[in-house]
Amino acid sequence: MAEKDLYIAALEKKLAELSGIEVDQIKKNQLANASSEARAIREMAEYVDGIQVKQAGQAVAGKVNPQVAAMFAHIKAELGEERGSHNLPPLQYDYGALEPHISTTIMQIHHTKHHQGYINNLKAAAEKLVEAEKANDISAINNLLPAIKFNGGGHINHTIFWTNMAPNAGGEPSGAIAEAINRDFGSFQSFKEKFSGASVGVKGSGWGWLGYCPKNDKVAITTCQNQDPLQLTHGLVPLLGLDVWEHAYYLQYKNLRADYVKAFFNVINWANVNQRYEAARKAAGH
Numbered sequence: 107m108a109e110k111d112l113y114i115a116a117l118e119k120k121l122a123e124l125s126g127i128e129v130d131q132i133k134k135n136q137l138a139n140a141s142s143e144a145r146a147i148r149e150m151a152e153y154v155d156g157i158q159v160k161q162a163g164q165a166v167a168g169k170v171n172p173q174v175a176a177m178f179a180h181i182k183a184e185l186g187e188e189r190g191s192h193n194l195p196p197l198q199y200d201y202g203a204l205e206p207h208i209s210t211t212i213m214q215i216h217h218t219k220h221h222q223g224y225i226n227n228l229k230a231a232a233e234k235l236v237e238a239e240k241a242n243d244i245s246a247i248n249n250l251l252p253a254i255k256f257n258g259g260g261h262i263n264h265t266i267f268w269t270n271m272a273p274n275a276g277g278e279p280s281g282a283i284a285e286a287i288n289r290d291f292g293s294f295q296s297f298k299e300k301f302s303g304a305s306v307g308v309k310g311s312g313w314g315w316l317g318y319c320p321k322n323d324k325v326a327i328t329t330c331q332n333q334d335p336l337q338l339t340h341g342l343v344p345l346l347g348l349d350v351w352e353h354a355y356y357l358q359y360k361n362l363r364a365d366y367v368k369a370f371f372n373v374i375n376w377a378n379v380n381q382r383y384e385a386a387r388k389a390a391g392h
Contacts, residue, residue: 147223147257168244171251173338174235177258180337184262190232192225194218195265203273207369209358217268220353224260224333231257259333263313266347272375279376283345283383286325298371301327301348306364311351314367317342318383320390325383343386346379 178189185195197217202210231253238246278294279287291297297316304327305314312331319326319342328340336344348370355366 147220147227147260168248170244171248174247174251174254176338177251177254177335178232180335181258181262185265190229190236192228192232192261194222194225195268197268199273204271204373207372208271208355212354212357215357216264216349216354221260221264224257224264227253228257228261255335255338256333259330259335259338262335262344263333263347263349266344267349269378270346270375271370271373272378273373275375276372277376279380281380281384282387283325283376283380286383290324290326297327301346302364302367302371304329305348305350305367308350314348314350315340315342315344316346316379317344318386318390319343320386320392323387323390323392343382343389345382345386346374 181187181192182189185192187193194217197213201213201217204213231250235247235250235254238250278284284294287294287297291300301314301316308314308329308331310331312329312334313336315328315330315336317326317328317336317340318324321341325345326342328336328342330336330339336342336347348367350363350367352361355363359366359369
């Protein structure tokens with residue numbers, strides 16, 4: 107059985123266990139929601155494969171979209187990875203360490219299947235990018251941007267997400283990030299309500315974010331669709347990210363995204379968020 111089929115079979119079995127719905131019925135309707143990210147990853151792999159690089163001397167001159175280089179620069183800043191040398195970062199805790207708030211099964215599938223899928227596609231896009239650059243095929247380089255942005259964003263977003271969580275965590279923040287939240291949102295409770303509302307309200311698939319704005323030295327809440335990277339999309343340095351694609355919660359919370367968002371606050375690693383905030387301010391000269 108292929109890896110894709112094993113992955114889908116695992117989803118079917120766990121959904122049946124949690125919901126009491128027969129596997130055959132899940133195949134007809136519910137699995138379509140739970141496996142949406144797996145489909146997106148496969149479709150992006152096919153997109154990269156379909157890009158044809160012209161032979162050297164046949165390419166048409168043009169200008170490379172600066173987001174291509176910016177995307178890899180963000181990856182290097184977050185993970186220290188050079189272009190094309192991307193790897194799945196190990197978690198700092200066991201897959202079951204966030205129970206009962208996020209299940210062992212979700213964490214294992216999310217980390218080893220979904221995140222790894224983004225990395226595989228990103229490496230494939232980086233390889234084709236080298237080929238396109240050698241041929242000076244600007245069109246092919248720019249055509250690779252959606253794949254680099256989607257998969258690179260998936261790699262960065264998930265890497266931040268894993269570090270933003272920890273066992274025996276949650277509660278309220280302390281230190282500089284607590285002061286910033288109180289200053290810019292009035293109170294932690296106000297921040298919690300706004301962040302939760304924004305995350306629950308993401309239409310379709312995407313992320314809820316707390317980010318830092320280097321220009322005005324403030325923290326802000328925003329959202330991104332799909333795997334769009336925060337810094338490239340809104341100019342904010344990512345501090346705290348919440349994955350609200352259905353794969354992140356459906357096996358445990360079904361379609362109750364609000365319950366999942368509420369549970370997330372029990373595992374937030376505020377020490378990591380504070381560290382990110384202090385580093386971002388220092389880099390901005392504040």
